[in-house]
Amino acid sequence: MNQVDYGASMLISNYVLPNDIHVHWSMMIVLYPYITGLVDGAFIIAALYYLFDIKSLKPVARFSLLFALAFLCCATLPLLLHLGRAERNLNMLITPNPASAMAGFGYIYAVSMGVLISIVLFVYRPDLVKSGKRSSGLMRMLYRALTFDSDDLSEKALAIDRKIIRFLVGLGIPVAAVLHGYVGFIFGGVKANPTWSTPLMPVIFLFSACVSGISAIVLAYIVIQKIGRLPVDTACITTCIKTLTGFFILAFSFEMLEVFSHSYLKSGYHHMVEGLLNGPLASSFWLWQVKICSVTPLILLGCMAFITFKDSLYTAIAGTVSSILLLQVFIMRWNVVIGGQLMSKSARGYTEFHPEWLGREGILSVVLIMVIPFIILFVLGKIFPFWAEK
Amino acid sequence: MKIVDFPPDMDRREFVKKVLNGVITGSLFLLFPMGSEGINLQEGLWPGELTEEIPGIRGRKYDIHNQQFAFIVDITRCIGCGACCVADKREYQVPDGFYRTWVERYIKDFDDQIYVDSPNGGLDGYQKPRDDISVEARDTFFVPKLCNMCKEPPCTQVCPVGATFITPDGFVLVDSERCVGCAYCIQACPYSVRFLNPVTRTVEKCTWCYHRIRRGLLPACVEVCPTGARKFGSLNDENCEVYKILKGPGVLTVLKQSMGTLPALYYMGQRLEVV
Numbered sequence: 001m002n003q004v005d006y007g008a009s010m011l012i013s014n015y016v017l018p019n020d021i022h023v024h025w026s027m028m029i030v031l032y033p034y035i036t037g038l039v040d041g042a043f044i045i046a047a048l049y050y051l052f053d054i055k056s057l058k059p060v061a062r063f064s065l066l067f068a069l070a071f072l073c074c075a076t077l078p079l080l081l082h083l084g085r086a087e088r089n090l091n092m093l094i095t096p097n098p099a100s101a102m103a104g105f106g107y108i109y110a111v112s113m114g115v116l117i118s119i120v121l122f123v124y125r126p127d128l129v130k131s132g133k134r135s136s137g138l139m140r141m142l143y144r145a146l147t148f149d150s151d152d153l154s155e156k157a158l159a160i161d162r163k164i165i166r167f168l169v170g171l172g173i174p175v176a177a178v179l180h181g182y183v184g185f186i187f188g189g190v191k192a193n194p195t196w197s198t199p200l201m202p203v204i205f206l207f208s209a210c211v212s213g214i215s216a217i218v219l220a221y222i223v224i225q226k227i228g229r230l231p232v233d234t235a236c237i238t239t240c241i242k243t244l245t246g247f248f249i250l251a252f253s254f255e256m257l258e259v260f261s262h263s264y265l266k267s268g269y270h271h272m273v274e275g276l277l278n279g280p281l282a283s284s285f286w287l288w289q290v291k292i293c294s295v296t297p298l299i300l301l302g303c304m305a306f307i308t309f310k311d312s313l314y315t316a317i318a319g320t321v322s323s324i325l326l327l328q329v330f331i332m333r334w335n336v337v338i339g340g341q342l343m344s345k346s347a348r349g350y351t352e353f354h355p356e357w358l359g360r361e362g363i364l365s366v367v368l369i370m371v372i373p374f375i376i377l378f379v380l381g382k383i384f385p386f387w388a389e390k
Numbered sequence: 391m392k393i394v395d396f397p398p399d400m401d402r403r404e405f406v407k408k409v410l411n412g413v414i415t416g417s418l419f420l421l422f423p424m425g426s427e428g429i430n431l432q433e434g435l436w437p438g439e440l441t442e443e444i445p446g447i448r449g450r451k452y453d454i455h456n457q458q459f460a461f462i463v464d465i466t467r468c469i470g471c472g473a474c475c476v477a478d479k480r481e482y483q484v485p486d487g488f489y490r491t492w493v494e495r496y497i498k499d500f501d502d503q504i505y506v507d508s509p510n511g512g513l514d515g516y517q518k519p520r521d522d523i524s525v526e527a528r529d530t531f532f533v534p535k536l537c538n539m540c541k542e543p544p545c546t547q548v549c550p551v552g553a554t555f556i557t558p559d560g561f562v563l564v565d566s567e568r569c570v571g572c573a574y575c576i577q578a579c580p581y582s583v584r585f586l587n588p589v590t591r592t593v594e595k596c597t598w599c600y601h602r603i604r605r606g607l608l609p610a611c612v613e614v615c616p617t618g619a620r621k622f623g624s625l626n627d628e629n630c631e632v633y634k635i636l637k638g639p640g641v642l643t644v645l646k647q648s649m650g651t652l653p654a655l656y657y658m659g660q661r662l663e664v665v
Contacts, residue, residue: 015506024573084571084591192580
């Protein structure tokens with residue numbers, strides 16, 4: 001009996017272990033890495049401007065910071081909705097198990113939040129000082145608190161601010177990388193699951209995070225400018241798209257490398273992975289994630305790199321590519337998180353997952369959680385202007 | 391060779407009488423409670439009439455650092471009656487659709503294809519042949535599954551709050567008062583013995599009946615197994631069957647050895663097809 005037949009014969013009875021019928025990590029755990037990914041990618045754009053002095057990104061630099069902050073505020077929501085005993089969530093901080101990959105989340109999240117808030121406050125200090133002087137009462141108090149009660153806008157003070165910002169952003173890059181690479185490791189560290197258990201997982205998560213975050217910034221910038229009937233800065237979009245192209249080539253290459261490795265190495269239970277990708281995930285992986293949402297944007301990104309388009313057309317294609325890539329990363333998260341759990345540890349069969357509409361981890365909850373960051377962003381925009389004054 | 395007539399010396403009336411007597415006697419067991427129900431475990435007491443099943447536990451201080459136990463499943467003895475699953479469900483009021491232990495049925499046909507199932511975790515016993523496949527069975531066997539009590543458990547490693555832990559005497563347990571219900575341990579367990587209890591919303595698993603063992607009683611599933619397919623014992627007791635098997639020359643295997651989890655659950659007569 002050859003290897004292929006052996007795998008097929010293992011799956012002949014589609015036997016799922018009795019406790020494997022339930023998919024315990026459902027849509028909230030799809031959403032959690034998706035949100036942290038958006039944060040990471042948006043932060044990369046800000047870092048390119050504030051640390052690496054890529055001037056063309058100036059129009060979206062401040063917005064990227066706020067975008068990252070708004071989504072970071074909501075990163076814990078899916079986790080809290082997922083926990084069986086959410087009221088005990090602080091146990092992870094108070095009595096963490098140092099051996100657990102998951103126990104580090106609270107600390108990494110707290111550091112990320114601290115660094116990001118600090119960057120935002122220093123970047124916006126001149127604006128906040130000016131707004132504080134124009135306001136009174138409670139708002140004045142708020143502005144004083146946000147500016148650390150310093151209204152010194154002298155060139156010397158601003159130079160110090162710039163140094164602090166560069167330091168914080170420099171610190172923020174590894175923190176952001178750890179935040180999301182770590183999320184990948186939570187999956188990569190599960191040796192019982194053959195699709196998750198790969199050292200490539202943190203790398204794949206990190207690059208796809210950059211893809212989703214940069215796509216989100218490009219799309220949000222174009223949409224907001226179009227709604228406000230304001231001109232879109234093509235130079236800025238071009239830089240974003242070039243960065244996006246680089247990260248997406250890396251992300252897609254590693255995603256395919258993982259599949260190729262399983263197929264070529266024929267490691268333990270590879271028949272389960274092959275059966276999964278060609279069976280329950282045939283549509284969501286090969287059709288949607290690979291063909292529609294990866295190959296298509298790769299072709300479009302290639303065209304954008306080698307063909308000169310009119311600005312308006314370039315912007316339209318940029319918006320389209322970004323939308324597809326946002327979907328690609330979401331589907332990729334879905335295929336990893338949900339798909340990985342469809343394989344029973346019996347190595348003989350697959351379970352099914354049917355998302356519910358209502359309920360704590362239902363589709364409605366997903367929609368609500370994805371709306372909340374935009375509400376936060378809107379509120380933040382009232383205090384921290386998105387765009388730099390001309 | 392002469393074939394002996396059966397039954398040799400029994401007329402039909404006598405045979406029916408004997409069968410009826412057997413049925414009546416057997417049904418009396420249904421009226422009287424099983425051994426495990428006689429114990430008031432909540433109060434930490436054991437009635438005097440319950441004999442000690444694991445020698446060396448009662449009447450002395452339990453030295454948790456110097457105790458070691460093992461569980462052996464003899465596949466060749468399992469008849470798939472499901473009594474172990476029933477005892478377990480009654481012992482812990484396990485919610486329907488979730489299983490601390492279960493029994494799998496393997497059917498092998500003449501083309502060496504393996505068909506596995508475990509309807510309702512084997513709780514109802516395998517009383518009928520499979521009617522969803524139409525193959526000629528060359529061989530069939532049953533495989534009880536339960537917690538492997540790994541010495542290198544991935545579940546305790548990943549628990550973010552230390553709610554699941556390994557005791558000094560080798561038991562992997564869950565503190566439901568601490569569990570946050572993140573289900574990471576469920577993902578990490580290679581044997582899928584864990585589940586999220588829909589009532590308590592915390593993780594639950596087989597404990598080898600640790601509460602009974604500490605009182606010198608066998609795990610509920612071992613106690614009710616009619617064929618001795620499930621065996622449990624202390625490795626400090628040289629006279630116990632488990633000790634003798636483990637130290638003897640017989641072949642024992644563990645599940646998913648390549649995972650490096652070092653289970654304390656061993657299988658006798660293990661088949662190549664079992665994962």
